[in-house]
Amino acid sequence: MSGSLLLEVLDVYGNRINETVDLFFHNTTTGSPLAARDQNAAKKIKVSDLPAGSYKLEIDIPCYRDIGIFVSITNDDTLNESVTAAVDPQRVLAVIAPQFASLSAALQSVLSSSPTLCPPAAAANYYEGLDPIRKAGLLNLSTKASATRQVDGSAVFSTDYFQQFIELRGDRLFAVVTESLLQATQNSCTGNKFVFHKVDESLHSIPGCVPIGSYKTTDHFGNLQLSFFRRTEDNAVLVDMDIDDAQGFEHIFQVLGNAITGEPTNPYNIHEILVGIQHLDPGYTLQVRPIASKATA
Numbered sequence: 001m002s003g004s005l006l007l008e009v010l011d012v013y014g015n016r017i018n019e020t021v022d023l024f025f026h027n028t029t030t031g032s033p034l035a036a037r038d039q040n041a042a043k044k045i046k047v048s049d050l051p052a053g054s055y056k057l058e059i060d061i062p063c064y065r066d067i068g069i070f071v072s073i074t075n076d077d078t079l080n081e082s083v084t085a086a087v088d089p090q091r092v093l094a095v096i097a098p099q100f101a102s103l104s105a106a107l108q109s110v111l112s113s114s115p116t117l118c119p120p121a122a123a124a125n126y127y128e129g130l131d132p133i134r135k136a137g138l139l140n141l142s143t144k145a146s147a148t149r150q151v152d153g154s155a156v157f158s159t160d161y162f163q164q165f166i167e168l169r170g171d172r173l174f175a176v177v178t179e180s181l182l183q184a185t186q187n188s189c190t191g192n193k194f195v196f197h198k199v200d201e202s203l204h205s206i207p208g209c210v211p212i213g214s215y216k217t218t219d220h221f222g223n224l225q226l227s228f229f230r231r232t233e234d235n236a237v238l239v240d241m242d243i244d245d246a247q248g249f250e251h252i253f254q255v256l257g258n259a260i261t262g263e264p265t266n267p268y269n270i271h272e273i274l275v276g277i278q279h280l281d282p283g284y285t286l287q288v289r290p291i292a293s294k295a296t297a
Helices: 105-112 120-128 132-147 179-187 267-276
Strands: 002-010 020-027 033-040 045-051 053-060 067-073 078-084 092-096 162-168 172-177 196-199 209-217 223-231 237-244 285-288
Touching: 002 053, 002 067, 020 045, 033 045, 067 078, 092 132, 105 120, 105 132, 105 162, 132 162, 132 172, 132 237, 132 267, 179 209, 179 223, 179 237, 209 237
Parallel strands: 002 078
Antiparallel strands: 002 045, 020 033, 020 053, 053 067, 092 285, 162 172, 172 237, 196 209, 209 223, 223 237
């Protein structure tokens, strides 16, 4: 009275994870636990002789977020399952990012036109010297905003809209933009194929500026948010741009429990959403630190 599980553990690129994982089975009826430790995830994992029944399966992956799924094992049958795991930000050793010359023309141009950050001739050195968190955040945001199209077809991130960066952070960036970006975003909140919808702006602020509207894309996960401000000293339009990872990260990657509740937005989480769910490549990869399985470390 038993069956088998054939399990594939993948990263967001669809590659098998080259790590040793631990599997913990909890029968949802009897509560009886079973474990299959030190399984090589570089190939399909087969667990045989599982008593028939429904289980909550916990997958312990050293450098990735632990996963929890429900599986139903039937007699004399093999259940095929595939799961996608998101990198654990605490296990990231390095960010392998493109050099300045390989960035999009728009990103190179805006960086070179941002005197608050660096002189124009020093833009390449400034970018190369960014810490991994801010570099990942910049690449996430420029990639997502470049792929987001207003209803008129224009890309949110372009030199037609972005004039200069003021500040770069891991979870957001601040920039001086044209009035036309605000107008295009407002226009993209209406019609049958609206791109943005208006949201509460109270959680966003820029010193010396007055809020003039906050808008978020309609994505199910990884929403781009543009919060606009009018600078009082010169009437310039500024934007606070970020990507939200709170809407469903745990669900889409089947992360155990409330693993990310209360965490600040991490650009490495955004990377996993962009690549794994939205099929957008921000151009960098996350190098993780190999360790023993968490259960035995």
